[in-house]
Amino acid sequence: xxxxILRRLGAGxxxxxxxxxxxxxxxxxxxxPLANLMANPHISPATIxxxxxxxxxxxxxxxxxxxxVTGMVxxxxxxxxxxxxxxxQVWPRMWVTxxxxxxxxxxxxILGIGLGVISAVRQYSITDHISTGLAYIFFATPxxxxxxxxxxxxxxxxxxxxxxTVLYTVGQNNxxxxxxxxxxxxxxxxxxxxxxxxxxxxxxSWSRYQRASMLDVLxxxxxxxARAKGLSRRRVLYVHALRNALIPVTTVIAxxxxxxxxxxxxxxIVYGWEGMGRFLFTGLTGPVSPDVNVxxxxxxxxxxxxxxxxxxxxxxxxLLDPRIRYA
Amino acid sequence: xxxxxxxxxxxxxxxxxxxxxxxxAVPLSVSADVRQEVAALAAAQAxxxxxxxxxxxxxxxxxxxxxxxxxxxxxxxxxxxFSTVGPLFWKYNYAQVTNTFISGPSLAHPFGTDxxxxxxxxxxxxxxxxxxxxxxxxxxxxxxxGALIGAWAGYYGKWADSLLMRxxxxxxxxxxxxxxxxxxxxxxxxxxxxxxxxxxxxxxxxTVLARLVRGVFLSLREREFIEAExxxxxxxxxxxxxxxxxxxxGSIVVNxxxxxxxxxxxxxxxxxxxxxxxxxxxxxxxxxxxxxxxATVLPYLFYFPAGFLILIILAVNFxxxxxxxxxxxxxxxxx
Numbered sequence: 001x002x003x004x005i006l007r008r009l010g011a012g013x014x015x016x017x018x019x020x021x022x023x024x025x026x027x028x029x030x031x032x033p034l035a036n037l038m039a040n041p042h043i044s045p046a047t048i049x050x051x052x053x054x055x056x057x058x059x060x061x062x063x064x065x066x067x068x069v070t071g072m073v074x075x076x077x078x079x080x081x082x083x084x085x086x087x088x089q090v091w092p093r094m095w096v097t098x099x100x101x102x103x104x105x106x107x108x109x110i111l112g113i114g115l116g117v118i119s120a121v122r123q124y125s126i127t128d129h130i131s132t133g134l135a136y137i138f139f140a141t142p143x144x145x146x147x148x149x150x151x152x153x154x155x156x157x158x159x160x161x162x163x164x165t166v167l168y169t170v171g172q173n174n175x176x177x178x179x180x181x182x183x184x185x186x187x188x189x190x191x192x193x194x195x196x197x198x199x200x201x202x203x204x205s206w207s208r209y210q211r212a213s214m215l216d217v218l219x220x221x222x223x224x225x226a227r228a229k230g231l232s233r234r235r236v237l238y239v240h241a242l243r244n245a246l247i248p249v250t251t252v253i254a255x256x257x258x259x260x261x262x263x264x265x266x267x268x269i270v271y272g273w274e275g276m277g278r279f280l281f282t283g284l285t286g287p288v289s290p291d292v293n294v295x296x297x298x299x300x301x302x303x304x305x306x307x308x309x310x311x312x313x314x315x316x317x318x319l320l321d322p323r324i325r326y327a
Numbered sequence: 328x329x330x331x332x333x334x335x336x337x338x339x340x341x342x343x344x345x346x347x348x349x350x351x352a353v354p355l356s357v358s359a360d361v362r363q364e365v366a367a368l369a370a371a372q373a374x375x376x377x378x379x380x381x382x383x384x385x386x387x388x389x390x391x392x393x394x395x396x397x398x399x400x401x402x403x404x405x406x407x408x409f410s411t412v413g414p415l416f417w418k419y420n421y422a423q424v425t426n427t428f429i430s431g432p433s434l435a436h437p438f439g440t441d442x443x444x445x446x447x448x449x450x451x452x453x454x455x456x457x458x459x460x461x462x463x464x465x466x467x468x469x470x471x472x473g474a475l476i477g478a479w480a481g482y483y484g485k486w487a488d489s490l491l492m493r494x495x496x497x498x499x500x501x502x503x504x505x506x507x508x509x510x511x512x513x514x515x516x517x518x519x520x521x522x523x524x525x526x527x528x529x530x531x532x533x534t535v536l537a538r539l540v541r542g543v544f545l546s547l548r549e550r551e552f553i554e555a556e557x558x559x560x561x562x563x564x565x566x567x568x569x570x571x572x573x574x575x576x577g578s579i580v581v582n583x584x585x586x587x588x589x590x591x592x593x594x595x596x597x598x599x600x601x602x603x604x605x606x607x608x609x610x611x612x613x614x615x616x617x618x619x620x621x622a623t624v625l626p627y628l629f630y631f632p633a634g635f636l637i638l639i640i641l642a643v644n645f646x647x648x649x650x651x652x653x654x655x656x657x658x659x660x661x662x
Contacts, residue, residue, distance in 0.1 A: 015496050022497075026509050140640035142592050144599045145615065145633045152622035152629075265508075266596060270619075281600070284508055295509070 005315060012307040020300060024065045027295045033057070033081045033288050055081060068296065078293035082286070086293045089279070094301060096172050097275035101264050103191060104198035109253060112203040113246070116210025120218060120245075121237060131207060138204040143263045147197045147270040155193060167193055170272045194271045201263055202256070209252050214245040247320045254313030258306045276301070382573060389653040396649020402642040406635070410455035419446035421453035422607045431627055438631045442621065447614075451631050454609040458591050459639065461525045461610070465590035468529035470583040473536030474575075480537065481544025482567060491541065495534040506531060507593065511602040521604050524597065528590050536582045543575040577654035584647035588640045595636055611636045 034051055037043055052058050056067060071078055077086035115135075119128040138146075155167035168190045177186045217223060218241055226236045265277030276298050283294035380388075390396055419425060428444035430436060438447035480491040498506070510527050547553060547570070556566050591611075597603035598612030606613070611632045618628035 011496075015493070019497050023506075023509065030509060136641060136644065137637070140588075140637050140644060142595050142599075142612075142636065144596065144612075145636065148615070148619055148622055148629065148633075152619070153626070156623050266600070269600065280508070285601070299509075 001315070001318065004318075005311065008311045008314065012311060016300075016303055016307060019303060020069075020296065021065065023299055024068060024292070024296060025061065027284075027290050027292050027299075028061055028064065030284075031290050033290060033292075036287055055079075064292075068293070072300070077297045080294050081288040081291045082294075086297050089294075090297050090301070093274060093276050093279050096273055097261075097264055097268065097277065099172060099187060099191065100194045100198065100267065100273065100275065101260060104195045104202065104264075105253075105257075105260065107195065107199045108202040108206060111199060112206030113210050113249065115203070116207040116249075117214055117242060117245070119207065119211040120214030123215065128211075131211075135204040135207055138200050141201070143197060143201045143266050144270055146200050147194075147267055150193050150197055151270060169193060172273045172275070194267050194273065197267050197270075198260065198263055202260055205256070206249060206253060210245065210249050213248045214241065217241045217245040220244075247317065250316050250320060251313045254309045254316065257309040258302075261302055261305070382576075386650075386653040390649050393649035393652055395645045396653075399642040399645025399649065402638060403646060406455060406639055406642070407459060410452050410459065413452045414449065414456075417449055417452065419449040421445070421449040421609060423449070429625065439625075439627045441617065441628055442625075447628065447631060450609055450614060451611075451635060454611045454614050454632060455635050455639070457521055457604060457608060457610045458594060458612075458636070461521050461528075461594050461604075462587045462590035464522065464525040465528040465532060465594075466583045466586040468526070469533035469586055470536060470579060472529070473533035473582075474540050474579050476533070477537035477540025478544055478567060478571065478575075481541035482548060482563070482571070484545075488541070491537060495538055498531060498534050507597055508600070508602060511597050521608065521610075524594060524603055525590075528593060532586050532589065536579065536586070539578050539582060540575055543578055544571055547571050547574055577651070580654060581647055581651045584643060584650055588643040588647070591636070591640055591643070 032038075033055065034048060034057065037048055037051060056064050059067075068078060075087070077090060080086050080089070115131045119131045122128055151169045155169050158167055159165050166189075172187070172190050173183070174186050174190075177183050223236060223241055226240045231240070261276075264275070265280065267273075268275045268277035269281060280295060280298035283289060283291040283298065414421070423446065424444040425436075425440060425446055426444065427436065428440050429442055430440050432439045436446050436448060438451055440446055441450070476491060480488040507527060511524065553566060553570060556570060561569075594603055594610060595612030595615070598610045599616040601616065603612055604610040614632035615629060615636070618625070618632065622629045
């Protein structure tokens with residue numbers, strides 16, 4: 001297993017190197033960060049020349065890439081076209097995004113697996129039909145439609161009815177909050193809608209997978225044997241069936257991590273959060289874009305996470321299912 | 328090992344000479360296909376005429392027994408007609424600015440008008456057709472490219488195979504939306520860019536099908552009936568076209584349907600972020616992004632495009648489910 005993980009990490013590193021090379025070229029060639037500056041008649045050519053040199057735009061592309069890679073290896077993310085180094089901005093923003101993504105993943109796992117198991121155990125019951133119907137609807141609804149519905153229709157109505165703000169729709173916190181407990185409560189209140197948005201688009205497919213895999217297991221011979229030898233229904237369902245039915249879903253959950261981060265980008269933009277998603281988006285479309293170092297920092301972190309989660313998915317599969325052995 | 332008498336009995340099915348004792352004589356271990364054939368043969372001997380049905384005919388019959396799939400097909404065709412034929416008969420053009428603005432749904436403007444004075448009925452029709460047309464182009468290109476490359480990698484293997492697998496690994500490392508943001512940022516600045524957007528989406532989506540087809544081909548390559556084809560001297564082209572593709576067609580068609588739904592969703596997300604289809608052209612994602620600011624006061628601007636978007640994707644997903652059931656050769660639904 002150790003050798004297998006090392007080999008996968010090596011392959012992942014290789015893919016990251018090749019991937020970031022192409023992405024660097026792609027981002028750099030997608031526009032000229034000084035276009036707005038050059039279009040402004042009040043800015044002298046000397047200023048533009050100075051900016052060009054400061055951003056290393058006078059150097060050839062491959063040399064710029066090399067500078068970025070060597071900086072990266074030493075933990076230096078480079079400077080932003082907006083001024084200032086990128087590094088100190090990355091981690092706080094990553095924390096903001098995780099504040100949305102981690103609770104969303106935990107709740108989706110509970111909801112998806114729970115509903116999937118209930119649907120499978122009571123196949124073709126009312127509960128199963130409702131859960132299936134909802135899953136179809138959430139599966140067909142884009143993340144931004146759910147976000148707008150929750151924000152502009154649910155939250156505004158609830159807040160008006162109560163008379164003060166219960167469901168926060170903008171930002172990840174109130175900047176003036178002090179005291180550990182108040183900060184926590186404030187963050188939690190801001191978390192409600194974005195997390196709910198992410199959960200709704202995520203849990204639906206997981207509940208379908210869980211239902212299918214639970215049904216597969218329930219029809220297996222060893223379940224019939226467990227029932228025949230007189231084990232209680234509870235024991236058959238939760239010890240013999242559920243444990244085996246969780247194996248395929250674990251992999252799906254780990255592999256879906258990339259999709260959740262994609263959904264988080266849009267959710268952050270609708271709810272005005274200052275996380276990695278907005279960081280990437282402003283880096284691409286802001287006034288001084290493309291902000292290559294900013295975009296690359298965001299892409300690299302996401303890519304590393306996705307590679308790690310892919311490896312985790314395979315390792316978990318091997319740990320949970322002893323029939324699978326990695327050579 | 329079967330008893331010798333049993334073997335002669337099975338062999339004698341094909342020679343019509345002696346009357347065959349059927350029914351209980353067929354051992355249970357024989358697969359359902361053989362049992363059906365035997366039953367058909369018995370029926371033929373009894374004077375009944377049973378027509379052979381092709382793969383397509385059986386799939387069609389199963390599909391038309393799937394209620395949700397039929398509902399999906401009906402809805403999709405209705406929306407398609409609405410968005411393509413509708414504009415020919417509607418009094419307003421999607422780009423036209425009328426004298427009434429910010430009016431709710433009425434007889435003159437069934438979906439209302441926006442803050443500029445665009446008739447939303449015309450805008451939603453145009454947006455729907457743009458979204459569907461983009462998605463169909465994406466599905467078409469990515470299916471053909473994915474199936475060809477996947478077939479090549481699966482059948483000939485070696486370097487083509489490892490190249491494909493490494494390339495798909497590369498595309499997997501970053502969420503598709505993020506790659507699209509980067510690429511679309513360049514393309515979105517060009518006018519009438521829906522075809523470019525479609526090309527970019529196809530450029531990402533073909534890899535899923537390629538992996539799928541590769542997997543099917545890899546497993547088929549080792550099967551006995553392919554070996555038999557090789558033994559009688561069949562060409563590669565014949566083996567691929569007559570044996571491999573018909574076995575993989577289910578996965579290909581279902582995946583193409585899912586690609587349509589995915590392309591509509593992703594294009595809508597790009598347009599919502601302002602990186603997809605650019606005005607004066609409209610797409611459903613763009614209309615929703617325009618409606619977002621005023622969603623609390625002018626909810627109808629949001630409801631109609633969002634409703635159409637959800638309805639199209641639901642319909643396509645239902646069609647996909649129906650096709651999956653219909654094209655699965657393991658299915659034994661009476662049709």
